[in-house]
Amino acid sequence: MVSSSHETMHHFFRKETAMMVRNFQRLFHVPFPEARDIAVLDTDLTEIDPVERRVDTLMRVDTDEGNFLFAYEAQGKKDEKKPASWAYYVAHLYAKYQLQPVLFVLTQSRATARWAAQPIRLGLSEFPTAVVRPLVLGPDNVPLITDEKQAMEDPSLAVFSAIVHARGKRCADILDMLARVLDTIDPDSAAMFAQFVESGLASKQARDIWRNLMATKNYFFRNPVAEGLREEGREEGREEGREEGRIEDRAEMTLRILEWRGIPVPDDVRERVMACTDGDQLTVWAERAVHVSEAQGLFTG
Structure with a gap:
């Protein structure tokens, strides 16, 4: 297939x-x-x-x-x-x-x-x-674009770079930078690029990071991929208790991002994240999980 x-x-x-x-x-x-x-x-x-x-x-x-x-x-x-x-x-x-x-x-x-x-x-x-x-x-000759200014000069190359290098150790940093760059270009182009990234990431962990970064972006939710995700989320909500299921998923997402980046997650951090029922707070922690250097960094702004 x-x-x-x-x-x-x-x-x-x-x-x-x-x-x-x-x-x-x-x-x-x-x-x-x-x-x-x-x-x-x-x-x-x-x-x-x-x-x-x-x-x-x-x-x-x-x-x-x-x-x-x-x-x-x-x-x-x-x-x-x-x-x-x-x-x-x-x-x-x-x-x-x-x-x-x-x-x-x-x-x-x-x-x-x-x-x-x-x-x-x-x-x-x-x-x-x-x-x-x-x-x-491939990864050896497509530039690894991590600089925001460079990405703004050629957003399409930055998108392709993110897809090609999505299996690398710096994937989370690249996607975080790219999400900020898409906020600076016209919404139609941003929506198209966001969809390409969503579809092109071969790693489930990378797709999870990207979906989390796109969770609050209006332009992302205008494209067909995001519409499917919303419908999927609605169906899961009906089956699992709507908001409670979404909050639990967001908490697990935050921990998965840290683990995928190779950052140890102490028991006290895991317990605090899983015990949180504030969706907005979990969104903040999930965004921080993309770039913090240690798990305790989730809780410091």
Whole structure:
């Protein structure tokens, strides 16, 4: 089954291909001209016979120096069948569109990134007929953006950075910073970016942190993901006692954030948090849990 994080990795570039073009030289150290036009293309590469082949996302990027195809593949782990598929995609796209194809592989895994970056050589080892070299975006070359000012300069890159680095130790700090940045941009863009982050985080702990950070954001609750969360919350409330269940969940969330960040939770802290019945107070503690250095920091402003 295709995961939401897999889908987000390439769907994000369907919305934000302009960001990729802007950051092409910075991320890959490869020159690329400024785009005049960008268009979404059909991703189906199926032949009349017999095998269906489909890239994750396909874009046409027109520039003053030529027109290109951007093929995006989100890759969660090593797959020995993929290099053959990627070589096929590149050859078929060139034959079908007569445009230069550029293959991107997007991953949240360092090991997968190293594997995917290996050239695919076809033919003789010393004189290959073709060489396919995917451009791989992963934790090693996507900048780890933790500075708020830098994130404000390019919010879309900051969003992608947060998704790619969501498995790292600084995930909570990154998401906390990104939540503050989204408060500074227009609500429609903030809602879109918030939804991408919600869908793209592969870790449940990271999604829990993000949902907590978004709990009071009006723009977040305008998007379809949040609507589903609200309905889910309403259903849980009806089944478990509405407000009491939500308060207990918020208390447990606060403790889970601390534990996931590797911060020890003494018994007295756990008891105080679980005994609290003030929803507003628990919201404050949950927000502090994202960045405190010790569990007792929950209780000091």
